[in-house]
Amino acid sequence: MKENQSLNLTQLRRIILLLAYLKRHPYKSKNEILDYFEDNDKGFNERTLYRLNETLARDFGIEIVFDYTNNGYFFDEENSSNPDSFLSLLEILTTAELFSTNFKEKNNALSFVEFENKAAIEFIPNFKIVLDAIQQQLPITFNHNSFYHLKEEEYTLKPYFLKQYQNRWYAIGETEKGYRTFGIDRIDNICIGTKKFKPKTEEAKDKFSHVIGLNYVDHIMEKIHLSFHSSQKLYVLSLPLHHTQKQINTNKENTFDIELRIHPNFEFRQQVLKYGSLVKVLEPKWLADEIKGELRKAFECY
Numbered sequence: 315m316k317e318n319q320s321l322n323l324t325q326l327r328r329i330i331l332l333l334a335y336l337k338r339h340p341y342k343s344k345n346e347i348l349d350y351f352e353d354n355d356k357g358f359n360e361r362t363l364y365r366l367n368e369t370l371a372r373d374f375g376i377e378i379v380f381d382y383t384n385n386g387y388f389f390d391e392e393n394s395s396n397p398d399s400f401l402s403l404l405e406i407l408t409t410a411e412l413f414s415t416n417f418k419e420k421n422n423a424l425s426f427v428e429f430e431n432k433a434a435i436e437f438i439p440n441f442k443i444v445l446d447a448i449q450q451q452l453p454i455t456f457n458h459n460s461f462y463h464l465k466e467e468e469y470t471l472k473p474y475f476l477k478q479y480q481n482r483w484y485a486i487g488e489t490e491k492g493y494r495t496f497g498i499d500r501i502d503n504i505c506i507g508t509k510k511f512k513p514k515t516e517e518a519k520d521k522f523s524h525v526i527g528l529n530y531v532d533h534i535m536e537k538i539h540l541s542f543h544s545s546q547k548l549y550v551l552s553l554p555l556h557h558t559q560k561q562i563n564t565n566k567e568n569t570f571d572i573e574l575r576i577h578p579n580f581e582f583r584q585q586v587l588k589y590g591s592l593v594k595v596l597e598p599k600w601l602a603d604e605i606k607g608e609l610r611k612a613f614e615c616y
Contacts, residue, residue: 323411328355328366330404333389336378341386374400398557402478431481440498441476444485447506448473451513454485456504458496471496472511474518479527479581486518493521495528526556527581538574538582539597546570546592555585571596583608 321329328351335350336342342350344360351358370376375395380387391397416423447454455470471494473487485496522528524535539562542550547570550559556574563571576582578601586593586605595602 321407323408323415324357325366325369326404326408326411328358328362329370330408331355332363332366332378333376333401333404336387336389340388341381341384342388343386347387376400437483437499437501440501440504441483443504443506444473444476444498448475448513448515450506451510453507453509453511454504455507456496457502459500459502461500466502469494469496470507472514474513474515477522477528484528486522488514488518493518524556524558524576525579525581526576526585527579529579529581530577532579533577535575535577536598536601538576538578538595538601540572540574540586541594541596542570542572542589543592544568544570546589555582587612 331351331354332347335347339346344363347363348358348360351363367378370378376397377390377394378387379390379393389397394400413423444454453470453472455468457466457468459466469489471485471487471489473485475486476498477484477486477495483498485498485501487494521530524530540555541563544567550570550572551561555572556576558575559572561571562573563569578598583601583605586595587608590609595605
């Protein structure tokens with residue numbers, strides 16, 4: 315996002331409406347898009363559509379493209395810059411703007427909202443320092459408190475990108491021992507170095523692209539076959555486990571089967587275990603045996 319780019323609530327709302335509409339209904343004509351906005355935004359017209367499309371492409375790398383074969387516009391996610399991150403950012407900005415607008419009118423908005431987790435606002439400065447270092451291609455040195463080893467160590471990291479997982483932010487990059495992931499809420503005494511490094515952001519993102527969570531070294535990438543109870547279908551469709559998720563065996567009535575191509579790491583196994591009896595691992599066999607063993611051990615605790 316450009317430093318001087320500022321979107322007001324109306325613009326944010328229009329962008330969300332447009333992208334959501336085209337994700338649900340690709341290849342819509344200009345008139346169909348305008349008709350849709352007629353019901354949702356009376357001030358939206360043809361000129362607004364072209365100006366919004368230009369802003370999305372120029373300032374955010376988001377492509378709304380006219381497809382001559384299908385005679386309509388579609389949200390070209392494949393050729394857009396980080397579309398998932400942009401949509402997540404839109405959600406954050408819009409929510410913040412809505413709260414800000416509400417506070418100007420009444421000051422009791424938070425009485426009607428409950429957030430999922432306790433906020434770690436004391437670590438927001440770390441986020442800015444790490445992001446600045448990434449953008450400037452400079453290393454960072456810091457002390458890291460390990461929850462696993464219960465000790466503090468000093469590290470120097472070439473940070474390549476920030477990744478959010480379970481409402482916490484992590485810096486991902488390279489130390490002298492290879493790729494590492496550090497929770498920024500466990501970083502102290504952080505400082506930015508002076509010697510520029512060659513960024514490997516795309517390489518780093520590729521390593522984590524087939525991972526749920528943060529660890530890609532537990533196991534090699536494999537095809538995973540999960541069979542859910544049919545009651546879970548809409549939940550799993552609306553909140554996919556991973557971007558590689560695809561439905562298979564669609565002729566089954568009582569189960570909902572999906573296939574994933576991921577590294578079946580600890581975080582993924584935790585995701586499977588939380589469904590309990592509502593999911594069964596069909597492939598690979600070693601993973602099915604491991605999940606079965608964990609469920610047996612859990613049962614024996616009672």
